[in-house]
Amino acid sequence: MTEQAFLEFHDGNRIPQLGLGVFKTGDDIAAPTIRKAIETGYRHIDTAAMYDNEKGVGEGVRTCGLPREEIFVTTKLWNDNQGRDKTLKAFDESFKRLGLDYIDLYLIHWPAPNRGLYVETWKTLIELKAEGRVRSIGVSNFCPEHLEKIIDETGVKPVINQVELHPLFQQKKLRETHAKHGILTECWSPLGRGELLDNPAIMGVAKKHDRTAAQVIIRWHLQNGLVVIPKSSNPERIEENFNVFDFILDDSDMRAIGGLDSALGRIGPDPMTATF
Ligand SMILES: NC(=O)c1ccc[n+]([C@@H]2O[C@H](COP(=O)([O-])OP(=O)(O)OC[C@H]3O[C@@H](n4cnc5c(N)ncnc54)[C@H](OP(=O)(O)O)[C@@H]3O)[C@@H](O)[C@H]2O)c1
Numbered sequence: 001m002t003e004q005a006f007l008e009f010h011d012g013n014r015i016p017q018l019g020l021g022v023f024k025t026g027d028d029i030a031a032p033t034i035r036k037a038i039e040t041g042y043r044h045i046d047t048a049a050m051y052d053n054e055k056g057v058g059e060g061v062r063t064c065g066l067p068r069e070e071i072f073v074t075t076k077l078w079n080d081n082q083g084r085d086k087t088l089k090a091f092d093e094s095f096k097r098l099g100l101d102y103i104d105l106y107l108i109h110w111p112a113p114n115r116g117l118y119v120e121t122w123k124t125l126i127e128l129k130a131e132g133r134v135r136s137i138g139v140s141n142f143c144p145e146h147l148e149k150i151i152d153e154t155g156v157k158p159v160i161n162q163v164e165l166h167p168l169f170q171q172k173k174l175r176e177t178h179a180k181h182g183i184l185t186e187c188w189s190p191l192g193r194g195e196l197l198d199n200p201a202i203m204g205v206a207k208k209h210d211r212t213a214a215q216v217i218i219r220w221h222l223q224n225g226l227v228v229i230p231k232s233s234n235p236e237r238i239e240e241n242f243n244v245f246d247f248i249l250d251d252s253d254m255r256a257i258g259g260l261d262s263a264l265g266r267i268g269p270d271p272m273t274a275t276f
Pocket residue numbers: 020021022023024046047109140141162163187188189190191192193194197212214215229230231232233234237240241
């Protein structure tokens with residue numbers, strides 16, 4: 001793999017496999033951060049209404065100097081806006097804040113099963129896609145039972161499920177469900193929020209390739225066919241995290257990192273029990 005790859009959605013659209021996450025990138029620095037990322041080669045930005053930076057993200061995309069079609073933009077519906085009426089309103093607000101002609105991908109941020117609204121919300125995303133301002137629709141933090149329920153009730157499969165996934169928490173069972181339905185897997189906190197960067201096994205592989213731990217982890221995601229969205233708002237690290245298309249992890253490297261998987265490796269909330 002020597003250049004940025006795209007993965008195909010089952011709806012006919014495609015997504016750049018490596019994107020930039022912007023959780024905790026303040027609205028004030030979002031536009032220059034995105035321009036820096038796009039100048040580096042990124043073509044995919046992952047934001048959310050909850051990140052409170054859609055305005056800056058939209059400005060960065062509009063002022064980056066590339067045609068809109070070359071940049072892939074994801075945003076997400078926050079939990080307290082689930083349900084048809086609130087979802088339609090929240091989508092309008094995200095759309096206005098971003099100030100773009102269309103959104104590439106709109107996700108339900110969490111299933112929030114305690115609210116009992118994720119099926120109705122999914123039906124509303126199906127309406128939004130038909131209306132045309134969003135090109136593809138998907139979900140985030142959905143477990144197999146949430147996926148099966150929305151598919152059973154609507155017959156429409158999400159194109160992607162964005163979930164916590166990194167070497168310490170590899171989500172193998174969930175990935176089997178995705179494979180069964182042709183749903184892509186997208187990984188949040190791919191660097192374990194930075195906590196994985198001094199892991200001895202990863203450092204060993206990094207030393208062997210004369211690369212950084214972050215580059216090795218991102219490479220591991222790419223070679224597993226996963227969509228990966230490391231976050232950085234630091235210009236050097238934005239470049240470092242994109243500089244991953246000129247080396248390959250061999251089978252022993254992949255096995256060493258694959259062996260780090262742990263049932264206790266989750267660092268974020270469990271979607272089955274999260275109540276926000
Ligand atoms: N759907 C969801 O529920 C959900 C949840 C969480 C995150 N996400 C998405 O996933 C993206 C990534 O996840 P994340 O932000 O939680 O974690 P992450 O990408 O695993 O880690 C980000 C942290 O690592 C640091 N970092 C990045 N590159 C580095 C490098 N090369 N060397 C050293 N440190 C580095 C960053 O600091 P600097 O910025 O200072 O470089 C930041 O503190 C988010 O931005 C967001 O778009 C989605």
